[in-house]
Amino acid sequence: MRMRQHRHLELFVALFFCIFAGSLFAAVTQSTTYSVITRYGPVQELMRATGSNETLVESADGRNAYLVRSVQVRDEAHLLQLMGGDESRLTDLQRGLLETYRFSSHQKFNELKPRYPGGKGSIKVDLMDITGYEDTGRYPKIRDDFWPQNAKVYRYENGAYNVHSEMRISGANCIGYGPNAAEQMKGTYAHEFGHALDLTAIEHDGYGFDDNHYFNEKTAPKASFAEGFANFIKALFFPQEENYTRNSLQTVKIEKPEGGYDTYPIAGGQISGEDFLHVEAINALIFTRLARELPDGEKLVLDSFSKHNNRDNRMAAFLKNFVKDYPQHAFTAAQILDRETFGNLTAAQMRAILGQSSNVERYLSSRGNQTGSGSTPTVNPPTTVSPPVVHRPGTIYQWKDANGVMHFTDSPPPPGVEYKTRRGSAASVSGHESGKPPSSDLFNID
Amino acid sequence: MKIQSTGVFLLLIMLSMIATATSARPPAGQFSYQLPPNLSLLVSDSRFDSNGRLQLSVILESALGNLSDLEIYFDSSKDLKVLTNLRTLKELKPGSARKIRVLATRTGQQPDEIGSWVKIGVKYLPDYEAVIAVAGDTGKYPDHFERLKIQEIASSNAQKKAKYSEAVRFFADQAGSKK
Numbered sequence: 001m002r003m004r005q006h007r008h009l010e011l012f013v014a015l016f017f018c019i020f021a022g023s024l025f026a027a028v029t030q031s032t033t034y035s036v037i038t039r040y041g042p043v044q045e046l047m048r049a050t051g052s053n054e055t056l057v058e059s060a061d062g063r064n065a066y067l068v069r070s071v072q073v074r075d076e077a078h079l080l081q082l083m084g085g086d087e088s089r090l091t092d093l094q095r096g097l098l099e100t101y102r103f104s105s106h107q108k109f110n111e112l113k114p115r116y117p118g119g120k121g122s123i124k125v126d127l128m129d130i131t132g133y134e135d136t137g138r139y140p141k142i143r144d145d146f147w148p149q150n151a152k153v154y155r156y157e158n159g160a161y162n163v164h165s166e167m168r169i170s171g172a173n174c175i176g177y178g179p180n181a182a183e184q185m186k187g188t189y190a191h192e193f194g195h196a197l198d199l200t201a202i203e204h205d206g207y208g209f210d211d212n213h214y215f216n217e218k219t220a221p222k223a224s225f226a227e228g229f230a231n232f233i234k235a236l237f238f239p240q241e242e243n244y245t246r247n248s249l250q251t252v253k254i255e256k257p258e259g260g261y262d263t264y265p266i267a268g269g270q271i272s273g274e275d276f277l278h279v280e281a282i283n284a285l286i287f288t289r290l291a292r293e294l295p296d297g298e299k300l301v302l303d304s305f306s307k308h309n310n311r312d313n314r315m316a317a318f319l320k321n322f323v324k325d326y327p328q329h330a331f332t333a334a335q336i337l338d339r340e341t342f343g344n345l346t347a348a349q350m351r352a353i354l355g356q357s358s359n360v361e362r363y364l365s366s367r368g369n370q371t372g373s374g375s376t377p378t379v380n381p382p383t384t385v386s387p388p389v390v391h392r393p394g395t396i397y398q399w400k401d402a403n404g405v406m407h408f409t410d411s412p413p414p415p416g417v418e419y420k421t422r423r424g425s426a427a428s429v430s431g432h433e434s435g436k437p438p439s440s441d442l443f444n445i446d
Numbered sequence: 447m448k449i450q451s452t453g454v455f456l457l458l459i460m461l462s463m464i465a466t467a468t469s470a471r472p473p474a475g476q477f478s479y480q481l482p483p484n485l486s487l488l489v490s491d492s493r494f495d496s497n498g499r500l501q502l503s504v505i506l507e508s509a510l511g512n513l514s515d516l517e518i519y520f521d522s523s524k525d526l527k528v529l530t531n532l533r534t535l536k537e538l539k540p541g542s543a544r545k546i547r548v549l550a551t552r553t554g555q556q557p558d559e560i561g562s563w564v565k566i567g568v569k570y571l572p573d574y575e576a577v578i579a580v581a582g583d584t585g586k587y588p589d590h591f592e593r594l595k596i597q598e599i600a601s602s603n604a605q606k607k608a609k610y611s612e613a614v615r616f617f618a619d620q621a622g623s624k625k
Binding site: 034036038039051069071081082084085086089090091092094095131132134135136137138143147148149150173174175176177178179180184191195202206207211212213214215216217223226227230244247248250251 | 473474475476477478480481482483484486487488509519521558559560561565567572577589590591592595596599602603606608609610611612613614615617619620
């Protein structure tokens with residue numbers, strides 16, 4: 001009798017071990033499939049022609065469909081073989097898929113994987129080969145049908161919901177880019193990987209009516225946070241992204257209910273307060289600057305993000321948590337928040353976001369009465385003996401480099417380069433598309 | 447009784463393992479412009495002849511400006527061998543389509559994991575002047591920064607005199623249908 005009881009106990013322990021122990025030590029797993037379109041045509045016709053190894057993918061046009069075959073990728077050589085076997089004969093988009101596959105094993109992605117929410121899910125990457133289907137004249141919805149994305153799937157497994165990510169990389173966003181497509185596709189992968197790390201449940205209509213979003217578009221709070229974080233992850237691999245993101249912020253776009261966009265100068269007065277935190281480029285820059293400017297900042301940002309990662313993520317909540325986690329960095333956080341919102345937040349709004357602390361108050365005191373001062377003097381380049389440049393918090397330096405590229409920086413440009421300084425909240429309304437004509441200076445925040 | 451309770455226990459475990467999947471709203475597409483196609487590649491005719499050989503007709507046409515230095519090559523899965531030789535074309539002007547006939551025979555080997563296919567690939571120099579002109583079209587690409595991005599891509603490719611590489615891949619089991 002006792003032996004029988006022991007046997008039952010052993011059976012129970014074995015079952016418990018099989019079911020739960022595996023998940024105790026599990027980390028996020030990643031797998032890759034390679035998919036290729038074998039045929040395109042009317043849905044009804046292709047439904048009859050679908051083979052056992054094919055999936056029917058209906059086109060967004062509602063009439064046509066694609067037959068798609070997928071194979072699990074074992075390794076790089078296998079992927080190359082599936083695409084034809086000769087690297088010199090890959091198309092630009094196929095090369096992009098191959099380079100994305102190589103890039104996905106970058107050490108930094110391995111370092112980020114332990115931050116995958118829950119740690120028990122999986123990332124499935126589908127490398128979708130649209131070779132031969134890039135012509136939007138012939139395949140009008142190819143971009144919509146195979147646009148890169150990361151879909152989160154919640155599965156109830158072993159008594160809990162696990163998050164699984166299904167990522168698609170296709171190059172549909174890089175059609176016509178030629179050999180440059182590969183670099184863009186790697187960037188897309190990094191961006192989508194950022195989405196995979198993030199639990200934010202984006203608002204149903206978070207991106208507006210067209211379901212598209214620009215870097216400089218004001219969207220819903222959670223949508224802008226999710227995109228800002230994904231852009232930040234991309235910038236960890238492609239630091240040049242920061243400059244591109246900053247340059248995109250000459251204006252802010254707001255989608256109109258009837259379609260199209262109104263475009264406003266960044267600090268023209270139409271956008272104010274916390275609305276600035278609903279622009280993905282601004283969110284990306286806040287993440288990026290915290291990571292770059294604080295000691296060990298990247299780890300601090302990622303640690304705080306992972307600790308508080310939830311469905312209701314948004315930048316104001318992230319900053320509040322970040323300052324609670326690292327009160328010693330509240331001054332810098334306040335400085336960055338102020339700068340990246342172009343000085344448009346009031347002291348009360350800054351306190352509401354960052355909380356009240358001596359470091360926040362110290363920053364607000366140093367801000368003084370400069371906010372809203374309206375001073376945007378054009379400064380001539382120093383000649384012989386120049387007075388020391390005082391870097392006021394929130395001051396933006398606008399200058400062009402030798403290649404004609406416009407920069408917006410917190411510190412003055414190299415000596416001899418002409419620049420303007422401005423403070424964001426200084427703005428007077430200068431018109432927009434649907435009303436008065438815009439100023440001739442696209443970045444007119446004067 | 448013991449057997450019954452063990453069964454119930456196992457049933458509960460199994461039930462708990464049944465996956466209930468829900469999907470969250472995926473992030474929407476980050477807006478970006480694409481550049482127009484330079485080259486149109488179309489398999490206009492496909493069939494197996496009486497000798498079991500795969501015959502394809504492929505039409506090449508410039509979709510933007512004068513394409514130059516075209517190298518037309520063929521690839522296939524290991525069950526097929528393309529008999530048509532590599533071709534070169536000095537240029538391909540708009541409105542002057544070229545048709546290439548491709549012939550492939552069975553090798554007796556098994557098809558690839560992905561199927562049985564023939565690839566017609568083209569490496570070429572696009573008409574960079576035309577590409578850059580299109581990329582700067584404010585009517586077609588009204589967003590200033592997104593337009594700058596594709597202009598930079600077009601200019602960077604042009605500076606490097608980079609060749610584009612495009613292809614059409616025809617799956618043999620689709621012979622008889624157009625692609």
